[in-house]
Amino acid sequence: MNDELAFLAMTALAIARALPVTVLLSVAGALGSSGLAGVLVVAQATRLGRPIAQLWIFVFRGTPLLLQMFMVYYGLAALGPIRHGPLWPAFREPVFCAWLALTCCCSAYIAEVLRAALAAIPKGQIEAALACGMSRWTRVRRIIAPQMLRLALPAYGNELVMLIKSTSLASTITVVDVTGVAQLVIAHSYRTLEVFCLAAAVYLGLTAGLTALLRRLEAKLMEGPRR
Amino acid sequence: MIRAPGPRLVLALVLALGACHATPPPAGLRELVIGTEGAYPPWNFTRADGSLAGFEPEYLRVLCARLHRRCRLVPMDWDGMIGALQTGKIDLIADAVQITPERAAVLAFGRPYGLSTGLTATLRNGALADLPDRDALMDFDRQGPALDAMIARMRKALAGKVVGVALSGAFDTFLNQAIGPGVTVRYYRTMGERDLDLLNGRIDATIEDETYLRPLLATRDGAGLVLGGPRMIGGTMGRGEALAFRRGDNQLRGEFDRAIEATLADDTVRRLGLKWFRMDASPGRGH
Numbered sequence A: 001m002n003d004e005l006a007f008l009a010m011t012a013l014a015i016a017r018a019l020p021v022t023v024l025l026s027v028a029g030a031l032g033s034s035g036l037a038g039v040l041v042v043a044q045a046t047r048l049g050r051p052i053a054q055l056w057i058f059v060f061r062g063t064p065l066l067l068q069m070f071m072v073y074y075g076l077a078a079l080g081p082i083r084h085g086p087l088w089p090a091f092r093e094p095v096f097c098a099w100l101a102l103t104c105c106c107s108a109y110i111a112e113v114l115r116a117a118l119a120a121i122p123k124g125q126i127e128a129a130l131a132c133g134m135s136r137w138t139r140v141r142r143i144i145a146p147q148m149l150r151l152a153l154p155a156y157g158n159e160l161v162m163l164i165k166s167t168s169l170a171s172t173i174t175v176v177d178v179t180g181v182a183q184l185v186i187a188h189s190y191r192t193l194e195v196f197c198l199a200a201a202v203y204l205g206l207t208a209g210l211t212a213l214l215r216r217l218e219a220k221l222m223e224g225p226r227r
Numbered sequence B: 001m002i003r004a005p006g007p008r009l010v011l012a013l014v015l016a017l018g019a020c021h022a023t024p025p026p027a028g029l030r031e032l033v034i035g036t037e038g039a040y041p042p043w044n045f046t047r048a049d050g051s052l053a054g055f056e057p058e059y060l061r062v063l064c065a066r067l068h069r070r071c072r073l074v075p076m077d078w079d080g081m082i083g084a085l086q087t088g089k090i091d092l093i094a095d096a097v098q099i100t101p102e103r104a105a106v107l108a109f110g111r112p113y114g115l116s117t118g119l120t121a122t123l124r125n126g127a128l129a130d131l132p133d134r135d136a137l138m139d140f141d142r143q144g145p146a147l148d149a150m151i152a153r154m155r156k157a158l159a160g161k162v163v164g165v166a167l168s169g170a171f172d173t174f175l176n177q178a179i180g181p182g183v184t185v186r187y188y189r190t191m192g193e194r195d196l197d198l199l200n201g202r203i204d205a206t207i208e209d210e211t212y213l214r215p216l217l218a219t220r221d222g223a224g225l226v227l228g229g230p231r232m233i234g235g236t237m238g239r240g241e242a243l244a245f246r247r248g249d250n251q252l253r254g255e256f257d258r259a260i261e262a263t264l265a266d267d268t269v270r271r272l273g274l275k276w277f278r279m280d281a282s283p284g285r286g287h
Helices: A002-044 A049-062 A065-078 A094-120 A123-131 A136-173 A178-189 A193-226 B007-020 B055-067 B078-086 B145-158 B172-182 B191-199 B210-217 B250-265 B268-277
Strands: B032-036 B044-046 B071-075 B092-098 B118-123 B137-139 B162-166 B184-188 B205-209 B225-233 B241-245
Touching: A002 A049, A002 A094, A002 A136, A002 A178, A002 A193, A049 A094, A065 A094, A065 A136, A065 B191, A094 A136, A123 A136, A136 A178, A136 A193, A178 A193, A178 B078, A178 B184, B032 B055, B032 B078, B044 B055, B044 B092, B055 B071, B055 B092, B055 B250, B055 B268, B078 B092, B078 B241, B118 B191, B118 B210, B137 B145, B145 B172, B145 B225, B162 B172, B162 B191, B172 B184, B184 B191, B191 B205, B205 B210, B210 B225, B210 B268, B241 B250, B250 B268
Parallel strands: B032 B071, B032 B092, B137 B225, B162 B184, B162 B205
Antiparallel strands: B092 B241, B118 B205, B118 B225
């Protein structure tokens, strides 16, 4: 029993040391994909950007993230311009490749969430704003953005939770994140269940924290119209 | 850190297994299921048509014929192989398993049928193409100042470099314990992925068994690689390759040991080694 506790403590410590990698990938992935999704939504409003944004969403939403990771990590490394070009220092690093794949994939999903939120704003409000003589920027700031945020938040939170869990795929391209460490520990101890349970608990903790944060944000945003 | 599963767990697994086979067929008739990776050429690999080939598939055919047993090789990832053995999904492992102390704690090894050393492979024009102690024997079972000096030279040469190894190959423990934090270790689940990263320059070197590296260097892609550094054996890296059985499965292990003994005596192992590795990797010779 003592032996068991010592093993669990040692495993927990090893996993805790890899936690920053998972958190970094999650945060950087969330920022990157949200920013890119914003660009995609804006691009869809332009004539030239529309087909490009739609193709982007079609491709990255329609293919598995695992495949995208392999494609970025092993596939692009085989291309001369990447392998011998100025971008190689970045593509050489597995963490960068994992981040890039995560960003591309999640941006497609988040762009769709934002597009749906945008479409849900009643046309009459925009017309009313126009009738009041609001400029384009004021319209976005006072009418569109606040409502979009409120409408998109639940689905957007969903995507962020998915993103946190998806970071575990980075372990397939040699990133030593929480899942990577768990596999390393298993490879030497041959004990699967307790190690995977510990790793799962870490993800559960991360997503629980995020969910609580989103709840509070949602509640705060809902106060708006009642005032 | 490493220990065998508790007796209660084993008992539970054995009971669960027993329940699955309410009426077990006589032991002599039951087909033996053998786990292998099918991705570790030339020991075992999967042909384009899905069939398994290599040293071990051929050698196991010889052994099973000697034992008059029907055998079936099933390919599976190394990750799950020991678990599959312990839960009874397979009866033994034939996957060039190095006899390391860590593994001996959870497995029962048969008589070794292979003995080979670890070598370092680097890109021909890479930063590590000139490692010290080329071809010197680095035997971790012979502790002493000579070994310590060799490790120190290796540590200096690898400082700041990235070395890729197979996840739970026998070599990552060496890198972590003897070489230490100065080197960045990358872990790969398959040999192929590791080789790709070595060739495209993501890692500076890999440490791998000579029997794997020699045939790799003979391929078109492998032509860009060179072997170097000391020949490593013993300690956490193990001493020889053997079949792995469930602990306590002494009858099966004894049967195979006698068959292996016979094939070592009649030169079968040496002949198969020359065929698949282009070298004699049978134990008790050389090294």
